[in-house]
Amino acid sequence: EKAGVVENGKDKERVMIIGGDGYCGWATALHLSARGHEVAIVDNLVRRTFDDQLGLQTLTPISSVHTRVKKWKQIKNKDIKLFVGDVCEFDFLADAFQQFEPDAVVHFGEQRSAPYSMIDRSRAVFTQHNNVIGTLNVMFAIKEFAPQCHLVKLGTMGEYGTPNIDIEEGFIEITHNGRKDVLPFPKQGGSFYHLSKVHDSHNIAFACKAWGIRATDLNQGVVYGVKTEETSLDEALINRLDYDGVFGTALNRFCVQAAVGHPLTIYGKGGQTRGYLDIRDTVRCLELAITRPAKLGEFRVFNQFTEQFSVRDLAKLVTEAGRKLGLEVKSINVENPRVEAEEHYYNAKHSKLIDMGLEPHYLNDSLLDSLVNVAIQYKDRVDYEQIMPGVSWKKIGAKPRTGVALAKS
Amino acid sequence: EKAGVVENGKDKERVMIIGGDGYCGWATALHLSARGHEVAIVDNLVRRTFDDQLGLQTLTPISSVHTRVKKWKQIKNKDIKLFVGDVCEFDFLADAFQQFEPDAVVHFGEQRSAPYSMIDRSRAVFTQHNNVIGTLNVMFAIKEFAPQCHLVKLGTMGEYGTPNIDIEEGFIEITHNGRKDVLPFPKQGGSFYHLSKVHDSHNIAFACKAWGIRATDLNQGVVYGVKTEETSLDEALINRLDYDGVFGTALNRFCVQAAVGHPLTIYGKGGQTRGYLDIRDTVRCLELAITRPAKLGEFRVFNQFTEQFSVRDLAKLVTEAGRKLGLEVKSINVENPRVEAEEHYYNAKHSKLIDMGLEPHYLNDSLLDSLVNVAIQYKDRVDYEQIMPGVSWKKIGAKPRTGVALAKS
Numbered sequence: 001e002k003a004g005v006v007e008n009g010k011d012k013e014r015v016m017i018i019g020g021d022g023y024c025g026w027a028t029a030l031h032l033s034a035r036g037h038e039v040a041i042v043d044n045l046v047r048r049t050f051d052d053q054l055g056l057q058t059l060t061p062i063s064s065v066h067t068r069v070k071k072w073k074q075i076k077n078k079d080i081k082l083f084v085g086d087v088c089e090f091d092f093l094a095d096a097f098q099q100f101e102p103d104a105v106v107h108f109g110e111q112r113s114a115p116y117s118m119i120d121r122s123r124a125v126f127t128q129h130n131n132v133i134g135t136l137n138v139m140f141a142i143k144e145f146a147p148q149c150h151l152v153k154l155g156t157m158g159e160y161g162t163p164n165i166d167i168e169e170g171f172i173e174i175t176h177n178g179r180k181d182v183l184p185f186p187k188q189g190g191s192f193y194h195l196s197k198v199h200d201s202h203n204i205a206f207a208c209k210a211w212g213i214r215a216t217d218l219n220q221g222v223v224y225g226v227k228t229e230e231t232s233l234d235e236a237l238i239n240r241l242d243y244d245g246v247f248g249t250a251l252n253r254f255c256v257q258a259a260v261g262h263p264l265t266i267y268g269k270g271g272q273t274r275g276y277l278d279i280r281d282t283v284r285c286l287e288l289a290i291t292r293p294a295k296l297g298e299f300r301v302f303n304q305f306t307e308q309f310s311v312r313d314l315a316k317l318v319t320e321a322g323r324k325l326g327l328e329v330k331s332i333n334v335e336n337p338r339v340e341a342e343e344h345y346y347n348a349k350h351s352k353l354i355d356m357g358l359e360p361h362y363l364n365d366s367l368l369d370s371l372v373n374v375a376i377q378y379k380d381r382v383d384y385e386q387i388m389p390g391v392s393w394k395k396i397g398a399k400p401r402t403g404v405a406l407a408k409s
Numbered sequence: 410e411k412a413g414v415v416e417n418g419k420d421k422e423r424v425m426i427i428g429g430d431g432y433c434g435w436a437t438a439l440h441l442s443a444r445g446h447e448v449a450i451v452d453n454l455v456r457r458t459f460d461d462q463l464g465l466q467t468l469t470p471i472s473s474v475h476t477r478v479k480k481w482k483q484i485k486n487k488d489i490k491l492f493v494g495d496v497c498e499f500d501f502l503a504d505a506f507q508q509f510e511p512d513a514v515v516h517f518g519e520q521r522s523a524p525y526s527m528i529d530r531s532r533a534v535f536t537q538h539n540n541v542i543g544t545l546n547v548m549f550a551i552k553e554f555a556p557q558c559h560l561v562k563l564g565t566m567g568e569y570g571t572p573n574i575d576i577e578e579g580f581i582e583i584t585h586n587g588r589k590d591v592l593p594f595p596k597q598g599g600s601f602y603h604l605s606k607v608h609d610s611h612n613i614a615f616a617c618k619a620w621g622i623r624a625t626d627l628n629q630g631v632v633y634g635v636k637t638e639e640t641s642l643d644e645a646l647i648n649r650l651d652y653d654g655v656f657g658t659a660l661n662r663f664c665v666q667a668a669v670g671h672p673l674t675i676y677g678k679g680g681q682t683r684g685y686l687d688i689r690d691t692v693r694c695l696e697l698a699i700t701r702p703a704k705l706g707e708f709r710v711f712n713q714f715t716e717q718f719s720v721r722d723l724a725k726l727v728t729e730a731g732r733k734l735g736l737e738v739k740s741i742n743v744e745n746p747r748v749e750a751e752e753h754y755y756n757a758k759h760s761k762l763i764d765m766g767l768e769p770h771y772l773n774d775s776l777l778d779s780l781v782n783v784a785i786q787y788k789d790r791v792d793y794e795q796i797m798p799g800v801s802w803k804k805i806g807a808k809p810r811t812g813v814a815l816a817k818s
C-alpha cells in the first residue's frame with residue numbers, strides 16, 4: 001500500500017461528528033467542512049447542561065449550536081447538518097445514520113471530565129453509562145446501517161496511567177516464559193471517566209474482530225488552546241474554553257489563572273507528566289485519521305499528542321510567558337484532589353500520526369497568542385470561585401452533590 | 410503473617426451474597442451458612458425472568474427462593490436473610506447494606522451468559538449496564554456504609570482471551586526497553602458479557618487504589634456439576650443446571666446431551682481450551698477468599714479453576730463416561746456461533762487458591778456421579794429445541810429478538 005493511497009480512496013468523506021458542539025468537536029467540524037467534507041453534527045448539548053447545573057461558564061462567549069451552524073453557512077456557504085439528540089437513545093442514532101449515511105463517524109460525544117466523574121455516585125454512574133452505552137450504540141449503528149463506515153473514537157492517554165515502562169501506541173509485544181505475543185497495552189485508568197474510555201477501547205477492539213468493522217482509537221493527550229483557522233473567522237464561531245476546577249484542563253487553567261492574577265494551582269508535587277497538544281493539531285489528526293482510514297476489521301490505536309510536560313514544566317512556561325506580557329505570575333501547591341503518582345517515569349510513544357504527516361504546533365510558539373492573550377481578552381468573564389478544585393477522588397460518596405455545594409466545599 | 414491468621418481475624422463472617430439465587434450463589438450461600446457464617450442473599454431473580462422470557466428451563470426442578478430459604482431453616486435451623494431487589498438501584502442496595510452490615514460481599518449478581526449478551530443490541534446493552542453499574546453501586550455501598558468490608562467479585566477466565574503466552578493471575582511483570590513494571594494482565598474479552606467483567610476488574614482495581622477498599626477478583630473457569638453437600642440434602646434445595654444453548658456451559662451441556670442421546674455439539678474444531686472446576690470447588694474457593702481476606706487497599710486476583718480441557722477433550726471424557734453407563738454417545742461438529750480461536754496455545758496459572766488450601770475435585774472422579782447420572786435422572790425435563798446454539802456472534806443486530814425467534818433461527 002502506497003503512502004496516501006487509501007482503501008476507501010475518497011477525497012471527500014461524509015463525516016458524522018458526535019459531540020460536534022463540544023470543544024474538540026466544534027473545531028473539528030469546521031476544519032473538515034472547510035476542507036470540503038460533508039459534515040453532520042450529532043450532539044445532545046448535555047455539556048451545556050453541565051455548565052448550567054454546576055453554575056460554570058466557558059471563558060469565551062460561545063453561541064448556540066444553531067447560531068454557530070447558521071453563521072458558518074453565511075460565511076462559507078457550507079451546510080453542516082444538525083442532529084440534536086442522545087446517542088444513548090438508539091432510535092435517534094439509527095435515524096441519524098440512515099439519513100446521513102456517514103463514511104466516517106468521529107465520536108467525541110462523551111462526558112469527558114475526570115473530576116465530573118468523581119463528584120458523586122450518580123455522576124460516576126452517569127459517566128460510565130453515557131460513555132460505554134453511547135459507544136456500544138455507535139458500534140451497533142455502524143454494523144447495522146453502515147458496515148463500511150470508519151469509527152474514529154476519542155480515547156485518552158489517561159487510559160494508560162503511569163506505568164514504569166515506555167507507553168506504546170495501543171499494543172505491546174510481550175515475551176514471557178519463552179513465548180511471545182502482541183497484546184493490548186495494559187490499562188490503568190485513574191478516574192471513572194478515564195476508566196469509561198478503557199471500557200470503550202476493549203469493546204471496540206472486540207467489535208472490529210467479531211464483526212469486521214474498522215476503527216481508529218485516538219488516545220488523545222491534554223488539548224490546549226482555543227483558536228483554529230476556522231473558529232477565528234467570526235466571534236459567533238468561537239470555541240469554548242474551560243478554566244474551572246471541573247472541566248478546565250491543566251494548561252488552559254494556568255493561562256486563565258495567569259491572566260487574572262490568580263496563583264497557578266499546582267496539584268501536589270507537580271511532577272505529574274502527561275502528553276499535550278494544540279487544538280490545531282487535534283483537528284489535523286482527525287483529518288489524517290479520516291482520510292487514511294483503518295482497514296475493514298482493523299482496530300488501530302494512535303497516541304495523539306505532540307509534547308510531554310510535567311505540571312511543574314507548564315507552570316514555568318506560563319510564568320515566563322506572563323512575564324513577557326508584564327504579568328506577575330505566582331504558583332501555589334494545592335493539596336492534590338486526585339489519587340495519582342506525583343513523581344513518576346513517563347515516556348509515551350507518539351510517532352504514528354507524525355508518520356502520517358502531522359506537523360505539530362509546539363507550545364512555546366503558541367503559548368502567548370493562542371492562550372494567554374485570549375485569556376486576557378476575556379478575563380472579565382472569569383468567576384474566581386470556580387478556579388480552585390472542588391472535587392476530591394477520596395471524598396466522593398453516594399450522596400448527590402449540587403453545584404452550589406461543590407463550589408463551597 | 411502466619412497461614413490461616415487473617416487481618417480481620419474473624420472465624421464467622423457476615424456474608425452478603427449478591428446473586429445468591431443463582432447457580433454458584435445458591436450453592437455458596439448454603440455452604441457458608443452450614444459453616445456458621447451469617448448469610449444474606451441479595452438477588453432480583455432476573456435469571457428466572459430470562460428463562461421465562463426465552464422459554465428455557467433448568468434441567469433440575471428448582472424451588473422458589475423463598476421456599477429454598479424456608480427449607481434450609483427447617484433442615485438446619487439456620488436463617489438466611491433475603492433481600493429481593495436490583496443492585497443497579499442504589500437505594501435498595503444501600504438499605505440492604507445498612508440492615509445487614511456485611512463483613513464480606515460476594516458479588517455473583519450479574520448477567521453471566523456470553524450468548525445472552527450476543528442475542529441483540531438490547532441484551533448487549535443490558536448486560537454491560539447491569540454488570541458494570543451494579544458493581545459500581547456495590548463499590549460505592551462499601552465505601553459509604555462498610556469501608557472494612559471485603560468485596561469478593563466473580564470475574565471469569567474469559568477476560569484473558571487466548572493469548573499466545575502463559576496467563577498469570579491478574580498481573581504480569583513486563584520488561585520493556587530496559588525497564589520493568591508489574592502491570593494488569595492484558596485483557597481480550599470475547600463477548601459483551603466477558604467484556605463487562607473486564608470493565609468491572611478495571612473499576613475495582615481503581616477503587617481499591619483510590620479509596621483503600623479491599624477486593625478479591627476471582628477469575629473463575631467454567632463451572633460444572635450440580636451437587637454440593639448442602640444442595641443434596643433435600644430436593645427443595647436442589648441447584649439449577651442449565652443445558653440450553655444460551656445459558657448452558659460446555660461440560661454441563663455435553664452431559665445432558667449424552668443422557669438424552671443427542672450428539673455432543675462441538676463448536677468448530679473443538680480445540681478451544683479453557684479452565685474448568687467442580688461446583689464443590691467453587692464454594693470452597695469462596696470460603697477460602699472470605700476467611701483469608703485481602704488487606705485494606707489491596708486488589709487481589711486469583712484464577713479460580715482446577716484443570717484445563719479442550720472441547721474435544723471434554724467430548725472424549727463424556728463419551729467414555731456414557732459408555733460405562735451403557736449410553737451410545739456421538740459427537741457432531743457444529744458451525745461455531747462464536748468468534749474465537751479454535752486451535753491455540755493455552756496455559757493459565759492457578760496456584761494461589763491451591764496454596765491457600767484448595768483440594769480440588771477432579772473431573773474424572775465426579776463425571777459419572779455428579780454429572781451424567783444427574784442428567785439421566787432428570788432427562789424427561791429436557792427440551793430438545795433448546796439444545797442447539799441459536800445465538801451468533803456475527804449475526805447480532807439492532808433489532809430485538811424474541812425467545813421464539815431465537816429457538817427457530
Ligand SMILES: NC(=O)c1ccc[n+]([C@@H]2O[C@H](COP(=O)([O-])OP(=O)(O)OC[C@H]3O[C@@H](n4cnc5c(N)ncnc54)[C@H](O)[C@@H]3O)[C@@H](O)[C@H]2O)c1
Pocket residue numbers: 018019020021022023024025042043044045046047048085086087088107108109110111112130134154155156157220221222223224249
Ligand atoms: N479536551 C481534552 O483535553 C481531551 C483530551 C483527551 C481526550 N478528549 C476526548 O475528546 C472528546 C471531546 O472532548 P471535548 O473536550 O471536546 O469535550 P466536550 O465536553 O467539550 O464535548 C463533548 C460533546 O459531546 C456531547 N455529548 C456528551 N454525551 C453525549 C451523548 N450521550 N449524546 C450526544 N452528545 C453527547 C456534549 O454535549 C459535548 O458537546 C471526548 O471524548 C474527550 O474524552 C478530550
Ligand SMILES: NC(=O)c1ccc[n+]([C@@H]2O[C@H](COP(=O)([O-])OP(=O)(O)OC[C@H]3O[C@@H](n4cnc5c(N)ncnc54)[C@H](O)[C@@H]3O)[C@@H](O)[C@H]2O)c1
Pocket residue numbers: 427428429430431432433434451452453454455456457494495496497516517518519520521539543563564565566629630631632633658
Ligand atoms: N457458571 C459458570 O460457569 C461461571 C464461570 C465463570 C464465572 N461465573 C460468574 O459467577 C457468577 C455467578 O454465575 P452463575 O452461573 O451462578 O450465574 P446465575 O445467572 O445462575 O446467577 C446470577 C444471579 O445473579 C442475579 N442477578 C443478576 N443481575 C442482578 C442484579 N442487577 N441485581 C440483583 N441480582 C442480580 C440473578 O438473578 C441470578 O440469580 C457470575 O458473575 C458469573 O459471571 C460463572
